[in-house]
Amino acid sequence: EPEVTQTPSHQVTQMGQEVILRCVPISNHLYFYWYRQILGQKVEFLVSFYNNEISEKSEIFDDQFSVERPDGSNFTLKIRSTKLEDSAMYFCASRLAGGQETQYFGPGTRLLVL
């Protein structure tokens, strides 16, 4: 069964460093998402992406964040200058267009900012 994959599974970085989290959505899906889950808290929407542009973003998704689909398969989330409070699990998700509303989530990348 096709699935969303994410790399790395874990990343540790120093405050102020840039990180890039990578996702490979399901191949025929057209909508892509990033969510984050701070330890012990709810899953929060960050951004959605369709047709090579951001469709919607939350207030969390400030100028430190950016997304890109550099080729036909990868979908990345970049955090330019990480802060301690960026430590969280980051989930990528994808959805097929045409009325199929179910999002499929990847296994997540656990980011720890020291």
Add this chain to the structure above:
Amino acid sequence: GEDVEQSLFLSVREGDSSVINCTYTDSSSTYLYWYKQEPGAGLQLLTYIFSNMDMKQDQRLTVLLNKKDKHLSLRIADTQTGDSAIYFCAETHTGGFKTIFGAGTRLFVKA
């Protein structure tokens, strides 16, 4: 605004039924979901229901939707210790660019 509320904890004995409840505020919600998250793991889609349905059954899982009260429930029959996890209620609506999650209900199953 959009919000999804769930109780935080539920404890049941093995073999009993578990019922996890959820309320949501967005009346335009079209899809409502239940996700399961085991410790340190990702989000596993358990089941979902379209808003024009009242009930959906899938093996041990029964989802009930009361659209008038904006109330969603997940019943797990014959609960097993392997069902211990956090269960997230979530909703999206047509155009569905984002999914709104509840805080999750932590289910403890006692042997």
